Amino acid sequence: MTLSKSRTITLAVAIATLISNTLSSILFLQLPDDPLHLASNFGWYLHFANILSVFGCIGAVRKHALSVAIFGNYLLLDTVLFAIPRFLVLTLLNTLTTTICSPASALSPSLYQSSPPPISTYLSSLPDLDPPFGESNFLERYTRSWTPEGCERIVWLAQLTMAACVVAATLLQFIGALRVREYARSLWDKELREEARLTLCAEQGLPVIFEDVKL
Numbered sequence: 001m002t003l004s005k006s007r008t009i010t011l012a013v014a015i016a017t018l019i020s021n022t023l024s025s026i027l028f029l030q031l032p033d034d035p036l037h038l039a040s041n042f043g044w045y046l047h048f049a050n051i052l053s054v055f056g057c058i059g060a061v062r063k064h065a066l067s068v069a070i071f072g073n074y075l076l077l078d079t080v081l082f083a084i085p086r087f088l089v090l091t092l093l094n095t096l097t098t099t100i101c102s103p104a105s106a107l108s109p110s111l112y113q114s115s116p117p118p119i120s121t122y123l124s125s126l127p128d129l130d131p132p133f134g135e136s137n138f139l140e141r142y143t144r145s146w147t148p149e150g151c152e153r154i155v156w157l158a159q160l161t162m163a164a165c166v167v168a169a170t171l172l173q174f175i176g177a178l179r180v181r182e183y184a185r186s187l188w189d190k191e192l193r194e195e196a197r198l199t200l201c202a203e204q205g206l207p208v209i210f211e212d213v214k215l
Contacts, residue, residue: 003190006183007060010068011175014056017075022047023052028209048079056180072180074214086166090159100152 025046052074057065069203 003183003186006010006179006186007063009179010056010062010071010183013075013180014053014060014071018050018053021049025050049074059184061093063187065184065191068180068187069184072177073186075173075177075180079170079177083170086170090163090166101155 025043028039028043028046035038052071055067056071056075058064059071062168
């Protein structure tokens with residue numbers, strides 16, 4: 001891969017990471033505070049990640065190997081560390097399927113002791129209500145179509161979609177981190193070659209010719 005293409009990929013990854021971290025930090029600021037202050041602590045981490053993403057943008061624009069290397073190492077470490085929590089969240093959502101789709105009869109009766117009367121009570125008290133808007137055409141049809149099996153199928157499809165998105169995002173972030181580190185290594189090699197060439201020219205008293213290499 002050419003250096004110009006690696007530079008473009010690095011800049012794109014840095015901008016995408018910066019936008020993602022910024023939106024995530026705004027989201028966590030809206031969440032209520034918890035006893036462990038997880039939302040606020042993770043928000044501070046995202047602010048720190050934004051600073052490292054700015055390093056990646058500046059390094060790609062100015063072709064600075066150290067800045068690109070710092071951003072690449074952060075991106076790789078972030079991918080490894082947050083891969084486990086992402087899959088743990090998916091596992092937790094999988095255990096909630098039975099709770100979400102359990103029928104009303106399986107729930108505790110105490111949940112309904114202080115609940116308001118069902119909607120059928122109000123619908124039956126309206127004598128002038130037309131049949132298309134009555135209970136027999138709306139409420140019964142809705143309750144017949146919504147079954148625990150159908151609910152579990154919908155939740156399973158939603159979990160499958162989320163799992164695919166998490167796996168794809170993790171793989172893309174990992175590949176992007178490897179590309180960024182490869183570009184940083186290429187910049188390091190170029191700088192070392194330039195330094196060795198300048199040293200050789202100075203030792204032999206030769207004029208220094210700077211090459212305009214497009215990265």
